[in-house]
Amino acid sequence: MVGGGPAGSAAAYWLARSGHPVTLVEKKEFPREKTCGDGLTPRAILQLEDMGFDFEVPQFHRITGLRSYAGDDVMLEMEWPEHSRFPNWGGVIRRKDLDLQVAALAEKEGVTVRSGTEAHPIVENGMLTAVELRGAAGVQRVDPAYVIIADGSLDRFGRGLGTTRRKDFPMGLAARGYFSSPRSADPFLESQLDIRDSSGASMPGYGWVFPLGDGEINVGVGLLSTFKRWKHVNTTVMMENYVEAAPDYWGISAEKATSDAKGGKLTMSFSKGPQVGANWLVIGDAVGAINPWNGEGIAYAYETGRIAAGLVSDAIGADDPTLLRRYPVILDDEYGLYYRTARIFVKLIGNPAVMRSLAHTGLRNRTLMEWTLKVMANLLDEDDKHLGEYIYQTLAGTVRLLPTR
Numbered sequence: 481m482v483g484g485g486p487a488g489s490a491a492a493y494w495l496a497r498s499g500h501p502v503t504l505v506e507k508k509e510f511p512r513e514k515t516c517g518d519g520l521t522p523r524a525i526l527q528l529e530d531m532g533f534d535f536e537v538p539q540f541h542r543i544t545g546l547r548s549y550a551g552d553d554v555m556l557e558m559e560w561p562e563h564s565r566f567p568n569w570g571g572v573i574r575r576k577d578l579d580l581q582v583a584a585l586a587e588k589e590g591v592t593v594r595s596g597t598e599a600h601p602i603v604e605n606g607m608l609t610a611v612e613l614r615g616a617a618g619v620q621r622v623d624p625a626y627v628i629i630a631d632g633s634l635d636r637f638g639r640g641l642g643t644t645r646r647k648d649f650p651m652g653l654a655a656r657g658y659f660s661s662p663r664s665a666d667p668f669l670e671s672q673l674d675i676r677d678s679s680g681a682s683m684p685g686y687g688w689v690f691p692l693g694d695g696e697i698n699v700g701v702g703l704l705s706t707f708k709r710w711k712h713v714n715t716t717v718m719m720e721n722y723v724e725a726a727p728d729y730w731g732i733s734a735e736k737a738t739s740d741a742k743g744g745k746l747t748m749s750f751s752k753g754p755q756v757g758a759n760w761l762v763i764g765d766a767v768g769a770i771n772p773w774n775g776e777g778i779a780y781a782y783e784t785g786r787i788a789a790g791l792v793s794d795a796i797g798a799d800d801p802t803l804l805r806r807y808p809v810i811l812d813d814e815y816g817l818y819y820r821t822a823r824i825f826v827k828l829i830g831n832p833a834v835m836r837s838l839a840h841t842g843l844r845n846r847t848l849m850e851w852t853l854k855v856m857a858n859l860l861d862e863d864d865k866h867l868g869e870y871i872y873q874t875l876a877g878t879v880r881l882l883p884t885r
């Protein structure tokens with residue numbers, strides 16, 4: 481397993497739980513920082529529950545729903561929906577705490593965790609024949625039968641095997657920082673769909689405040705490559721403006737920052753491939769698994785890790801590496817239609833004027849927004865799916881009628 485983030489640790493956990501020997505290689509030492517909003521939706525909670533995560537740890541802050549607003553005139557609070565499979569709550573926890581604990585769960589299942597060790601592919605005649613491990617103890621060559629690649633959005637290991645990103649698929653850019661706030665115990669995630677700079681002028685993108693429950697909040701901004709002029713946007717400046725214009729109740733300003741703002745890429749919509757080779761599979765951000773509807777990647781890292789572990793376990797059991805080839809088909813069955821729809825949607829909202837109008841119109845209609853929350857967080861129940869499709873069509877139809885300037 482290459483990488484000890486959510487994808488790698490989940491894959492390691494599930495493979496070890498099926499009784500296979502697993503080594504998880506992480507280039508940094510745990511606990512390690514990861515630039516993230518630290519927000520978990522019910523999809524991520526389900527995966528954590530299945531791995532036996534302890535939600536009673538003091539670092540975990542429980543979240544009951546989402547508060548959305550646009551500009552300063554419309555605000556809506558929505559609880560997570562009831563669902564036959566997913567819980568109706570989410571959470572916020574710093575990634576250094578979350579990832580440490582999930583890696584520990586994998587270790588408890590028997591995984592050998594080698595932190596402070598960087599993996600490099602050894603490719604001969606186009607095949608991954610071995611892996612070189614570089615760490616404090618020196619350089620070592622190992623020959624695993626299967627390699628699961630979970631090295632995140634930069635994906636240097638995967639690129640060594642020829643993985644590339646489709647430039648015609650959307651990508652996200654985001655930045656986050658920590659601030660002390662009197663409202664840190666707020667049980668809602670907050671998203672601002674029409675962000676303004678301190679002079680009140682609109683900026684392309686969105687902003688969030690995710691409360692940590694420990695006196696601090698995670699504040700961030702993001703935008704998509706479908707947005708006009710996205711290459712010219714400096715997310716650090718955008719973040720400074722967002723903090724200045726944030727609602728007074730958060731009590732934040734540049735002086736309340738407890739960390740520097742840090743940015744990162746969001747590889748989404750399965751924009752990266754190939755997803756599978758003769759003896760390897762790519763999961764999480766390394767395969768571009770982030771949900772384009774909402775920028776959520778942790779749940780999909782856990783889920784793709786679990787799928788990959790199942791396939792490797794089957795391949796070992798049947799002594800048949802060709803079983804790995806089912807991976808792209810399974811991904812398409814599970815996420816294909818949903819991610820394709822998302823790609824159309826993010827293209828439509830690429831125009832800030834459309835995004836603004838849609839946010840202001842949508843937020844005045846609670847029923848529509850509750851359905852939109854279900855669609856965007858991928859929380860439609862089987863019975864809901866036709867209605868989800870209907871909501872999408874309504875949104876898409878509304879978007880087409882909105883002014884484009």
Ligand SMILES: Cc1cc2nc3c(=O)[nH]c(=O)nc-3n(C[C@H](O)[C@H](O)[C@H](O)COP(=O)(O)OP(=O)(O)OC[C@H]3O[C@@H](n4cnc5c(N)ncnc54)[C@H](O)[C@@H]3O)c2cc1C
Pocket residue numbers: 482483484485486487488505506507508512514515516517518519520597598599600630631632633636637654655656700742743744745746763764765766770775776777778779781
């Ligand atoms: C600013 C920002 C905010 C975000 N907010 C949210 C959010 O609130 N909620 C959400 O669900 N998602 C969010 N995301 C997305 C989320 O962070 C990712 O989807 C998630 O981290 C993906 O997990 P991963 O395991 O695939 O990759 P990562 O978490 O990036 O883990 C990859 C790991 O691999 C290690 N590694 C890399 N190369 C090697 C190598 N050669 N050898 C060994 N180890 C290696 C790295 O050190 C790293 O630990 C956000 C992303 C950004 C940038």
